[in-house]
Amino acid sequence: MSVIIILLAASLSVAGFFLGAYLWSVKTGQFDDDYSPAVRILFENDVAQKGKPNNHLATPPSGEIHPDGVGSTQKF
Amino acid sequence: MIATLNPIKTKCEHCGQECNQDVVVSGEKYFCCEGCKSVYQILNENGLCEYYNLNETPGATRKVTVRPDKFAYLEEEQVGRALIHFRDDVQTHVTFYLPQIHCSSCLWLLEHINVLNAGILSSEVNFPQKEITLIFNHHKTSLRKVAEILTEIGYEPYISLQNLQSEKRKSYDKSRIYKLGVAGFCLGNIMLMSFPEYFSMDGYIETNLAGFFRYLNLALSLPTFFYSGSEFFIAAYKGLKNRFLNIDAPIALALIITFVRSVYEVVSGTGSGYFDSLSGIIFFMLIGRILQDRTYQAISFDRDYTSYFPIAVTKLLDKKESAVTLPEIKTGDILLIHDGELIPSDGILSKGEARIDYSFITGESLPVHKEKGEIVYAGGKQxxxxxxxxxxxxxxxSYLTDLWNKQQFKKFEDKHSSFVHIVSQYFTVVLLGITVLTAAYWYRVNPSLIMPSVTSILIVACPCALLLSSSFTYGNILRMLSRNGFYLRSAAVLEGIIQADTIVFDKTGTLTVTEDNEVTYTGQALSDAEQNSVALLVSQSQHPLSKAVKRHLNRITEGNVSGFQAITGKGLAGESGNLFVKAGSYEFVTGVTEKNKTAVTAEVHLSVDGKYKGYFSVHNRFRTGTEQLIKTLKKYFSIAVISGDNDFEEKNLQARFGEDSEYLFYQKPEDKLNYVRMLQAKGRKVMMIGDGLNDAGALKQSEVGISVSEKVNNFTPASDAVLEAQSLSRLFEIIRFARSGKEIIIISFIISLIYNIAGLYFAVQGTLSPLIAAILMPASSVTIVLITYGLSGLSGWRLGFLNEKNDSKHDYNHVLT
Known part of the structure; x- marks a missing residue:
């Protein structure tokens, strides 16, 4: 029956991981603003077409942009 | 009455208000004022018109113009330091409070603000806090420019003395959320681990494996018991220390006995314990407490005068203007107070003519006139x-600070001992009686069963259901009320509302609107030309009565007044549109001494070409629905209106609210406080409803102090609850809703008693198995949660609180016009 003990250890550590994730997300204030993230994601980035840099594109994390655009944050 | 004339009725493109006579046209768009138009133009030039697509007329009105150099003080290093929270060689991080934030358009525009100024690197809005955090390059732009850009697009930052004094607003307490997370984690795993125990036949699982499960449960229950449950023990200890048996005491007792017996069973190998029930109770009770004590991020109930004062004012030194922060003002300084600014300290008027609005401080509805050389007290608005x-x-x-400090000497505390605590005291006594009887019975029949039965009784009869029913009911009611513009400091305030039998209203700013008046005309009817002339004449003056008459006439005023005269305290005269018009006091207009003795000048008499025509009388405008409200309340409560204002409105009040209520005028803040004390001495439970600093003492003294506010986020005296002004008319429904809460708690408490009796049936026989406990406990908790939520929702639906009112911007507009 030792397999049960192994399974239990596995399940407990998975649950413990989620508990940790939950505590971390509360601590970093991810539940503080329950309105703006939901709305923000729906905004179009069409202001950038005016030739002026858009807020979200103004400081792209340079290390993550591939030359061919794959994985670029600009795709979103 | 004069028929009002509305040339064009159309909605402002920017703020959605109706454009009156001063409509401004740009292209095909109509605006109510130049301010709104200029915001539109700025956004249009920069391609930010998406702002108007996301929501219809999202702007806040801009009728009140902002002085161009208002934010000059932001260049002062000391002020800047108070607002800036990070600064390096290139970047500055600053947070502003923008009370205008109300919709997704605001969010969109404010987060695209870098289009308007390349120096701004990024901006992020915290919606519930109504704050914007900006990161800008201080080589390219400055703090002052950033504030000015925000103001230009209609989001003027609100900067008060409080920014300078408190370092950082402390974020709300998250420890209960952590505790809930830990309790939930442990509960889930303990239940999983307990299933083999519940469903195994005797000896089916291997003994060592069963032991392993039990010890694992014991280990998992430790954080629940010692960490998540700690607040119940602390509350019980505090209560006992103060010789008060609160509801936490029997709960703590039950938790401790459950835990000790479970540990004993596991260690001695006699059973599996009640760890699942234990963590279940703690988990549900924590949810209830979180719901009940939920805080409103944008609202503070303990505001002091620092949030009312500006952060800096203009100081004159050798005819040169400079910004000075408030604590730096010294005796002998000369301050320049602009139109609409607050007077920060007591002083002598050395130049100009002051007309000071003290409505917030004293309750006087009309501004006070001061001449050069007179003493001016702090707190008024020029x-x-x-x-x-x-x-x-x-x-x-200064006077205001003094007044405030005098009344704030004591912190608000819970003035009410909740009836839940009282019920739980009886409950505890009965429970202990049953325990003793059971122990006595088993002592004679079978002494080995004393311990199991006694502990079982204490486990099963934990009054957690009572706690759950009150916290879930009150939590739900608080939530529904807050969505309808009524914010309570704590659930205990609801009990104060339930008990109240006397309601005392303040007049100015509570029953009436300070910024608006009602004008009626008595006398000979005026012709169209005469109306135009009168409107033109009064438009020359900034006196509040002139403004009220002008607004009432609602005319386009063009042309000049020749021979214009304005005699302070008397009236206006001049040749206006070919007619010689005189407007002002009766004596001034007719040359005859006052016909009636009242010194109160809320009447504007009128003569055209030397002929007396009649008078406009200017009354306070009562909030919509107050008349009906008072009439309804009078059937159930005794009502009093207590005002710091003069008694000019007495007849008007009596006509509206009936003559049988008590009306008191010329009341100083101390008088209001003493009046409430006097009522309490008669055994009354007083609910005080006020809005200004002059009510602060009375608000504190009364059983429930409710402050009415048009801007919930600013300027309320310390109180038990904050009520949005337009929800005042629903006060009666609010009281009924609070009362229904008590009935719901009683109903759910009876249901939980039935569960308890079922549990006791097993417990007194000493046969309470963990399985029965594990079914009974969560079942009763879940039933209670469903019943309280369902019933309070039903009650809220019947009284019309279920739907969210969503009109916060238009309240804001209303305040400014």
Missing amino acids: IGGNIELLVTREVAQ
């Missing part, structure tokens, strides 16, 4: 032109 003030007392010693 209306009209600029004035100069010689400071006689520093801010910290």
Whole structure:
């Protein structure tokens, strides 16, 4: 029956991981603003077409942009 | 009555208000004022018109113009330091409070603000806090420019003395959320681990494996018991220390006994314990407490005068203007107070003509006129032109600060002992009686069963259901009320509302609207030309009565007044549109001494070409629905209206609210406080409803102090609850809703008693198995949660609180016009 003990250890550590994730997300204030993230994601980035840099594109994390655009944050 | 004339009725493109006579047209768009138009133009030029697509007319009105150099003080290093929270060689991080934030358009525009100024690197809005955090390059732009850009697009930052004094607003307490997370984690795993125990036949699982499960449960229950449950033990200890048996005491007792017996069973190998029930109770009770004590991020109930005062004012030194922060103002300084600014310290008027609005401080509805050389007290708002003030007392010693400190000597505390605590006391006594009887019975029949039965009784009869029913009911009611513009400090306030039998209203700003008046005309009817002339004449003056008459006539005023005369305290005269018009006091207009004795000048008499026509009388405008409200309340409560204002409105009040209520005028803040004390001495439970600083003492003294506010986020005296002004008319429904809460708690408590009796049936026999406990406990908790939520929702639906009112912007507009 030792397999049960192994399974239990596995399940407990998975649950413990989620508990940790939950505590971390509360601590970093991810539940503080329950309105703006939901709305923000729906905004179009069409202001950038005016030739002026858009807020979200103004400081792209340079290390993550591939030359061919794959994985670029600009795709979103 | 004069028929009002509306040339064009159309909605402002920017703020959605109706454009009156001063409509401004740009292209095909109509605006109510130049301010709204200029915001539109700025956004249009920069391609930010998406702002108007996301929501219809999302702007806040801009009728009140902002002085161009208002934010000059932000260049002062000391002020800047108070607002800036990070600064390096290139970047500055700053947070502003923008009370205008209300919709997704605001969010969109404010987060695209870098289009308007390349120096701004990024901006992020915290919606519930109504704050924007900006990161800008201080080589390219400055703090002042950033504030000015925000103001230009209609989001003027609100910067008060509080920014300077408190370092950082502390974020709300998250420890209960952590505790809930830990309890939930442990509960889930303990239940999983307990299933083999519940469903195994005797000896089916291997003994060592069963032991392993039990010890694992014991280990998992430790954080629940010692960490998540800690607040129940602390509350019980505090209560006992103060010789008060609160509801936490029997709960703590039950938790401890459950835990000790479970540990004993596991260690001695006699059973599996009640760890699942234990963590279940703690988990549900924590949810209830979180719901009940939920805080409102944007609202503070303990505001002091620092959030009312500006952060800096203009100081004159050798005819040169400079910004000075309030604590730096010294006796002998000369301050320049602009139109619409607050007077920060007591002083002598050294230049200009002051007309000061003290409605917030004293409750007087009309501005007070002051001449050069007179003493001006802090806290009033200057209306009209600029004035100069010689400071006689520093801010910290001024009249207003003094008044505030005097009334704030004590913190608000829960004044009500909840009936839940009282019920739980009886409950505890009965429970202990049953325990003793059971122990006595088993002592004679079978002494080995004493311990199991006694502990079982205490486990099963934990009054957690009572706690759950009150916290879930009150939590749900608080939530529904807050969505309808009524914010309570704590659930205990609801009990105060339930008990109240006397309601005392303040007049100015509570029953009436300070910024608006009702004008009626008595006398000979005026012709169209005469109306135009009168409107033109009064438009020359900034006096509040002139403004009220002008608004009432609602005319386009063009042309000049020749021979214009304005005699302070008397009236206006001039040749206006070929007619010689005189407007003002009766004596001034007719030359005859006052016909009636009242010194109160809320009447504007009128003569055209020397002929007396009649008079406009200017009354306070009562909030919509107050008349009906008072009439309804009178059937159930005794009502009093207590005002710091003069008694000019007495007849009007009696006509509206009936003659049988008590009306008191010329009441100083102390008088209001003493009046409430007097009522309490008669055994009344008083609910005080006020809005200004002059009500602060009475608000505190009464059983429930409710402050009415048009801007919930600003300017309320310390109180038990904050009520949005337009929800005042629903006060009766609010009281009924609070009362229904008590009934719901009683119903759910009866249901939980039935569960308890079922549990006791097993417990007194000493046969309470963990399985029965594990079914009974969560079942009763879940039933209670469903019943309280369902019933309070039903009650809220019947009283019309279920739907969210969503009109916060238009309240804001209303305040500004």
